[in-house]
Amino acid sequence: MNRAPGMSVRLKLTLSYAGVVVVVGALLLAVVWVFLLRYVPDQVYFRPGPFMPSRSDLQRAFLPKAALALAFLLAFGLVGGWLLAGRMLMPLTRITGATRRAAAGSLSHRIRLPGRNDEFRELADAFDGMLARLEAHVGEQRRFAANASHELRTPLAVTQILLDVARNDPDHDSGQLVERLHAVNGRAIDLTEALLLLSLTEQRSFSREDVDLSLIAEEATETLLPVAEKRGLTIETGGDPAPTVGSHALLLQLTTNLVQNAIVHNLPDEGTVWVTTGAPAGIVTLTVENTGKELDPVLVATLVEPFQRGERVRTDHAGVGLGLAIVNSIAQAHDGTLTVEPRPGGGLRVTVRLPGTRE
Structure with a gap:
């Protein structure tokens, strides 16, 4: 299928991780800011001399630091999310590579994903099992095709020999030739009908x-x-x-x-x-x-x-x-x-x- 290009899963996960980190950091800073607004009085006195900072002073002091903290969390989330997503998606990369090899016709390889059981291991094991069944089925079909070709070639070769004999020997008994050709042709028909029946049953295209x-x-x-x-x-x-x-x-x-x-x-x-x-x-x-x-x-x-x-x-x-x-x-x-x-x-x-x- 032809599809428009889009972001990779690794990039999507990176942005998701970074977004979660930034949102959590912003919520934490918001809680701190609410705490300052609620519990810090409008004027603060320090002895021996009076010092009267206002809430606008706190705002000018807090917001730049908060913005800097959010920028740091964003950078940390992007870098860390990129590395974490790459590590998490590494098994999927192996599975994708194995799938492409199978699509190219190679059915003998296996993923054999190491580690403890999880969703990726289950997917890899299921894919290995599918490859094993496909390899066995393809091998069976190849043997069947070779055997069928051999079996069909035999009556055709016999028919050719009988016809060559009849052509080179005009005095040959035509009645005996017809009987032998009838027997050989009957065997070829039986084999063809058996092959068609076998194909019909494998496709399950019949009424019940x-x-x-x-x-x-x-x-x-x-x-x-x-x-x-x-x-x-x-x-x-x-x-x-x-x-x-x-x-x-x-x-x-x-x-x-x-x-x-x-x-x-x-x-x-x-x-x-x-x-x-x-x-x-x-x-x-x-x-x-x-x-x-x-x-x-x-x-x-x-x-x-x-x-x-x-x-x-x-x-x-x-x-x-x-x-x-x-x-x-x-x-x-x-x-x-x-x-x-x-x-x-x-x-x-x-x-x-x-x-x-x-x-």
Whole structure:
């Protein structure tokens, strides 16, 4: 913003300090003058000879000294106020410098203001905390952008190779080429839609309504039941009603992603997926568990990051690597939390907690 230049805060404080000193001094001199007028008689006699000073004589003697005293107080207030204001505003100067560095793009520095706790220390600590969160967020966004670019580049590169092969080999089977191009293009579309959904949830630009998470869980499991049966898996659902407020479409996407991940990352056959809902103590919960291999807790902690897959290998059903990242983003957009932990005996347990509503 373009603003007209004005006095600095240090100058304002200096003038304020000096003004207070001069006003207090003037009041003190006024009290002294009133005392002289009230208690000193109009004529004063000193023995052995008479001496008769008048009040006008006192005035001529007092006022120059009072003016000199006020001038001294003004000078003292200006000098002392300037030094005191500079000392008081020194932490603010450090904070301003740190703010300018942050505005220039440097997020790694911290103020770390020394001394005991006061308003300036609280401001500096809050600013340091904000810088730490911004640095982490920017780093996460950079990693996400790099991963997204890599993931998008892969199907585009495959498409380019297939087209080059078809152009250089006219006798190549066009039907097989079309099928492979269709699969690669489908993967690119899925990734683009996942990125758009992730952006939508982070912006929280969606309408909210009363929904029952248990009904949404039933809808998702019914949709994915043929996929589970094809892979020889069993889906078991249960639990209590789970009323909450949110987007039906996004919560359905959340549940579908969890159930689909539980199906894909399961035992080759005779595996099981458990989907349960509840509302203990006014908190709506959705828990999805599945059988599977033993998982390293360190690896499990990274699964909510974008483009992370449980076994870190690509399979035909690996998806685009944004399943749990989207689930986490949807949960946060609904003021909820996501917990991912290895299941005893193998597999994964994922729990989503959302604020409940009173029926």
